[in-house]
Amino acid sequence: MLHLRLISPAGRTDAVVSLIEKTVGTTHLVVLPGAARSPSGDVVMCDVAREAGDELIAGLRELGLDRTGSIAVETIDLSLSERADRAEDEAPGEGVDAVLWEQLTDATHEESALSVTYVAFITLATMIAACGVVLDNAVLIVGAMAVGPEFGPLAGFSTALVRRAPRLALRSLVALLVGFAAAMAMTVAFSWLMDALGLFTESKLEGERPNTGFVYAPDAFSFVVAVLAGVAGTLSLTSAKSGALVGVAISVTTVPAAANAAVALSYGDTEQTAGSTVQLLLNLAGIVVAGCLTLLAQKWFWARQRARGARTEGV
Numbered sequence: 001m002l003h004l005r006l007i008s009p010a011g012r013t014d015a016v017v018s019l020i021e022k023t024v025g026t027t028h029l030v031v032l033p034g035a036a037r038s039p040s041g042d043v044v045m046c047d048v049a050r051e052a053g054d055e056l057i058a059g060l061r062e063l064g065l066d067r068t069g070s071i072a073v074e075t076i077d078l079s080l081s082e083r084a085d086r087a088e089d090e091a092p093g094e095g096v097d098a099v100l101w102e103q104l105t106d107a108t109h110e111e112s113a114l115s116v117t118y119v120a121f122i123t124l125a126t127m128i129a130a131c132g133v134v135l136d137n138a139v140l141i142v143g144a145m146a147v148g149p150e151f152g153p154l155a156g157f158s159t160a161l162v163r164r165a166p167r168l169a170l171r172s173l174v175a176l177l178v179g180f181a182a183a184m185a186m187t188v189a190f191s192w193l194m195d196a197l198g199l200f201t202e203s204k205l206e207g208e209r210p211n212t213g214f215v216y217a218p219d220a221f222s223f224v225v226a227v228l229a230g231v232a233g234t235l236s237l238t239s240a241k242s243g244a245l246v247g248v249a250i251s252v253t254t255v256p257a258a259a260n261a262a263v264a265l266s267y268g269d270t271e272q273t274a275g276s277t278v279q280l281l282l283n284l285a286g287i288v289v290a291g292c293l294t295l296l297a298q299k300w301f302w303a304r305q306r307a308r309g310a311r312t313e314g315v
Contacts, residue, residue: 001079001088002053006044007036007070012063016044019059025052025091027083041069047076047084049091051098073103099238099298105168107237108159111152112172119182121149126183127190129259134200136209141256148255150176154284155237158291162299180258187262202267215253215260216275218282226252226286233287234294254283
């Protein structure tokens with residue numbers, strides 16, 4: 001269940017209440033006339049089944065409540081109420097499958113910001129991966145994958161394409177390009193430093209690397225795994241279950257490929273640099289394609305669910 005706390009101008013409260021009452025899956029409606037001070041108006045609260053939340057929020061935005069008042073949404077961890085149980089039963093579909101598009105857009109907008117923290121994380125992840133590829137250490141590679149924050153901008157870019165939000169698309173693309181460029185540039189400098197200290201050597205990079213050689217040898221499986229990981233990551237973001245994101249991060253060869261390209265570039269190895277760059281681009285493309293297709297499939301599925309629910313109500 002979701003809890004909505006709304007601030008509504010007095011003149012629109014009747015329309016807001018009517019919309020809530022007409023939406024299948026809502027309950028626990030509370031109206032506090034004149035309770036809001038900034039902005040001034042009435043406070044309206046209600047609970048709604050997650051699977052009906054997106055429809056209700058979209059309706060509230062059509063009434064202009066996001067401009068003239070306020071729409072705040074919270075997830076209810078525990079609700080002991082027969083009315084709540086009945087509301088969930090009446091709402092179409094399953095709550096865990098529901099997509100809250102406004103929440104998704106807001107979350108990906110925040111995750112795709114080109115901030116100092118984002119650049120720091122992706123740079124540190126790339127440097128850790130650089131140590132992993134030189135030492136042929138799979139544990140360091142996995143650690144670097146888990147640290148890398150690049151899935152946020154990738155999810156933001158996919159969401160922006162599906163929702164036709166050019167600003168979010170540009171924001172996400174800038175975060176990806178600038179983030180990886182900065183991380184790779186600093187990793188080249190890091191490689192020169194490690195080489196000067198005698199910790200990195202060209203012979204280690206060029207030698208047999210059974211654990212990390214895949215990083216600069218892209219093949220069809222690179223794209224297939226990226227697509228599968230992109231589907232899993234998108235489902236994790238849109239559903240009520242987000243624990244799969246760590247597994248998704250460990251599944252894709254983005255940060256390790258960027259790291260190998262940077263180290264190879266520092267030694268002038270154009271073959272490994274090119275192979276790693278192709279690996280990086282294949283993984284990025286696979287995740288974006290998978291994200292867009294997954295979101296489009298979910299959009300289509302929920303449109304059918306709502307249409308089926310409307311027909312059931314009519315009967």
